[in-house]
Amino acid sequence: MSRRRPRFGPKYRWVILGVGVAAQASFSAMFSGIPVTAITMRADYGLSTGExxxxxxxxxxxxAASDIVWGLLTDRFGDRRILLTGLISTGALLVLMGxxxxxxxxxxxxxxxxxVGLLLAGVLGGSVNGSSxxxxxxxxxxxxxxLAMSIRQTAIPAGGAVGVALMPWLAASHGFRAVYTVLAAFCLVTAVATWRWLHEPNDATPAGGGTAGGEAVSVGAAGEPVRERSPLRRWEVWRLALASALLSVPQMAILTFAVIFLHDAQHAGxxxxxxxxxxAQLGGAAARVWSGRYTDRHGNRRGYFRATGALSGVAIACAAVLTLAGAPVLLVASALAVGGVLANAWHGVAYTExxxxxxxxxxxxxxxxxxxxLFTVGFVVPxxxxxxxxxxxxxxVWAVAAAAPLLGVPLAPGRAPRSR
Structure with missing residues (x-):
């Protein structure tokens, strides 16, 4: 006799959201935290700036190399299996690195x-993005x-903020063994939460879609099943993905080299x-939550995406001008922080769209x-x-970072019918 599957009420979706946030945050603490150890890493590992x-x-x-594969596997095998696989394997790898x-x-x-260790961490940790x-x-x-996807995307800057606040201190005070061990603990604890609380909905297609016989289906207006065309074959989907890549250039430039820039060029600690x-991370987290709620109410995800992209380009352009003019470090740092917030603000909206x-x-x-x-840009920018x-x-450097989102804005798809 088969075990009866438990049923979950509508409010359980918030538990699922909590698990998704925790999973994304655990990976983001690693992805954002390790680059901010750059000064200590460069010294302790004996690296040149290029290395x-x-x-x-x-x-x-x-x-970047694994994200589409993980996404296809998630569509095929389900969120729970892929998320558990990714979290457990990433945690084990970080233990080994420590x-x-x-x-x-x-x-x-x-x-x-x-x-190679950090490359594998990205390959395994990339499973979190599509599955959660x-x-x-x-x-x-x-x-x-x-709102839900923006809250989940908030985990990226919020989890990143934890990494940014904690990892430089751990690296400088206790070494990189402590860095990798703490990051491994984040992944493994989240894996336990995933195993305990992440489940499939009661019905097969609760939110308008699912899989049938390995093929994707959605539910049409009259309740009939509709076969879905692969998004990888649709130019409009590619336009949004490529525009997102250009809009993320300032974010990655700030994340990976703001510490080095302010230390080497501005003589700041x-x-x-x-x-x-x-x-940039905490402000971006708050902006993501607000933007999700705002675009749900107004049905203007694409317009919001384009507007924030343009504003982030302007803010980083200001940083370039201030750097050229030899402005005080406070002004330059402020322009970068504002640009970083704007470069973080649109992510949840883009993922939802x-x-x-x-x-x-x-x-x-x-x-x-x-x-x-997005992560291809994260590799190329450094x-x-x-x-x-x-x-x-x-x-x-900052002028190029400013130009990228300004080029991405016209590439993004135009207005879509307002959702209800």
Whole structure:
């Protein structure tokens, strides 16, 4: 006799959202926290600035290489299995790195070993993006998804803020073994919560979509099943994903090199750079929640996406001008912080829109595509910045970072019918 499956009421969707937030935050603490240890990492591992950029970009490369695959696997096997697989394997890898990929009295480990470790952390941790997002999309209906997905996306800057606040201190005071061990604990504790509380909805297609016989279906206006076309074959979906990549350039530039910029060019301490990143993360978290609620009420996700992209470009352009003019560090840091908040604000809206465009049954693939383009930028930006510095200046770095979202705005898809 088979075990009867428990039933969950409508309010259980908030438990699912909580699990999704925790999963995303545990990965983001690693993704955002490790780059802010850049000064200590450069010294302890004996890296040049170019090697540092390569190492810091490896996690993003791992996510970019695996995100679409994880999304397709999530659509095929379900949120719970994929999320548990990713969290447990990422935690185990970080434990191993804490044992074998840390500087010792005999010197630092080989740079390729550190790069491979962070690359694998990205490959395994990338499972969190599509699986946690699809779980939220499955449990919440249109008119609720903008807020729900924005809250989930808030976990990225919020979890990142935890990493930004904690990891530099851990690295400087206790070494990188403590950094990797604490990050592993975050992943493994979240895996336990996922095992305990993440479940499928009672009905097969609670939010307007699901899978049938391995193919994605949605529910039409008259209740009939509708086969969904793969989002990977739709140019409109690609436009949003590519525009999102361009809009994320300032965010990644600030996350990976604001600390180095303020330390090397503005002669500020590591605390000043960490504070800029922290403000961008926490301010971005608050902006994501507000933007989700706002766009749910007004049905203007695409317009909001384009507006915040333009504003972030203007803010980073101000930072470039202030750097050129030799302005006080407070002004330059403030411009970067404002630009960082704006560069964080649109993420939940974009993830909601691309998942809605794909349909709930194909949301994993669409979210994987979005993650792939964003994390490709996360890999490329740390590699390009040292090259720009060798051939020009920090002013050019911030000017290029400002130009990217301004180019992304016209690429984004135009107005969509207002959702109800």
């Amino acid at each position: 540092l950029g390569l190492v810091l970009g490896c996690t993003a490369l791992g996510v 044992l074998a990929v840390v500087p010792t009295g005999d010197g630092p480990p080989p740079t390729p070993l550190l790069a 997002g699809r779980a939220v999309m499955t449990w919440f209906r249109e008119g609720q998804r903008g 590591a605390f000043a750079g960490s504070l800029v990143v922290l403000v 691309i998942a809605t465009m794909a349909g709930a049954g194909r949301a994993g693939a669409a979210l994987g595509l979005e993650g792939t383009t 590699l390009v910045i040292p090259v720009l510095l060798d051939r020009s200046s920090w002013t050019v």
